[in-house]
Amino acid sequence: MRNVSIALLGCGNVGRGFVELAGRERQRIRDRYGVDLEIGRILVRDLTKIRPGVDRRLLTTRALEVIDSDCDVVVELVGGVHTAGAFVRRALANGQDVVTANKALLAAHGPELFEAATQRGLSIGFEASVCGGIPVVRALHRGLAGDSIESIRGIVNGTCNFVLSRMEEGLDFEGAVHAAQERGFAEADPSMDIDGHDSAQKIRILASLAFDAPVTHESVIGIRSVTREQIERAHAGGCVIRLVAEAERLPGGVTVRVRPREIDAADIFGSVRDEYNVVAIRGRATGEVVLTGKGAGALPTAAAVLSDVIEIAQLRSARPAEVGRVGVRTSSSAGAPRLVAR
Ligand SMILES: NC(=O)c1ccc[n+]([C@@H]2O[C@H](COP(=O)([O-])OP(=O)(O)OC[C@H]3O[C@@H](n4cnc5c(N)ncnc54)[C@H](OP(=O)(O)O)[C@@H]3O)[C@@H](O)[C@H]2O)c1
Missing domain, CATH: 3.30.360.10 (Dihydrodipicolinate Reductase; domain 2)
Incomplete structure (x- = not known):
């Protein structure tokens, strides 16, 4: 059994769905995939919001406390481009794999982020960013x-x-x-x-x-x-x-x-x-x-995020021989950068 700790950035619609699903499916994932997924810290903006089913002791508003914690995978569910991009860059610099549902971030900075991940032998899972729950x-x-x-x-x-x-x-x-x-x-x-x-x-x-x-x-x-x-x-x-x-x-x-x-x-x-x-x-x-x-909704999107986390957790067990699952490299032919799956 391999323990994989998750830092969760954002606990809104999809983030709450992720917490619910990761808890509900934890035993099945242990049995089937041999990985035990545990959410360590959760980043939010507002500590006073009611979040049913979420352990309040895990919440914090301090981003670095979450990203720089001793976690294996950073799950980015804050949305937006600028702040989310800074969070993902920090996670990659720390040597952490990333999972995101953030299509806007990938559209704006995908090639740069995938390049950074590939150089470090890390993965960025992005199944949830296109068509939510459809794989x-x-x-x-x-x-x-x-x-x-x-x-x-x-x-x-x-x-x-x-x-x-x-x-x-x-x-x-x-x-x-x-x-x-x-x-x-x-x-x-x-x-x-x-x-x-x-x-x-x-x-x-x-x-x-x-x-x-x-x-x-x-x-x-x-x-x-x-x-x-x-x-x-x-x-x-x-x-x-x-x-x-x-x-x-x-x-x-x-x-x-x-x-x-x-x-x-x-x-x-x-x-x-x-x-x-x-x-x-x-x-x-x-x-x-x-x-x-x-193609959207808290639980279907969270299920796609969780699938990426499971796959990355399995890959981590196989390292250092295999790295960078849907790590993507940059190609800037014909002007516009594009994403290329490895
Ligand atoms: N909703 C969907 O059906 C769906 C489908 C596919 C993809 N996505 C993507 O999934 C991502 C999340 O979407 P969502 O609907 O869950 O968004 P959301 O409900 O707005 O949740 C965003 C979460 O991030 C936190 N947050 C935002 N900015 C922050 C900051 N600067 N510092 C700390 N915490 C911050 C918010 O904290 P507070 O709760 O304290 O405000 C909230 O918990 C987006 O990239 C979206 O495009 C969503």
């Missing part, structure tokens, strides 16, 4: 490693699904966005989601895992211009409108597209609503593989 990073990196991927197509943004689903029920665009904000699906400023940039970030991360080629063409159109009339017309023809993100390998590079598309309501893509996501991966030998499930 699409692992599918591309491991499950389909034996095939050449030709294209990836997905509905990867729950906010847009929610807005489009409410518009199907009669709300106009502004009303549907407001409803999404009330339900906690959309941020106060929902532009990243509804203008397609969140979907573009996700499909770019998946493309970097699937294709050993640079993105040479990208076009991103969100759902701001989708009208009730378009949705009604689609509905009359047995279709729905969904924001679809695609990445395709073409001669000379990878093309990334995000745009609203009309889809047959009976199609698996047409039945995706609210926080559900779907990703279809086409391999040259395998044909199409479709993964669908909850």
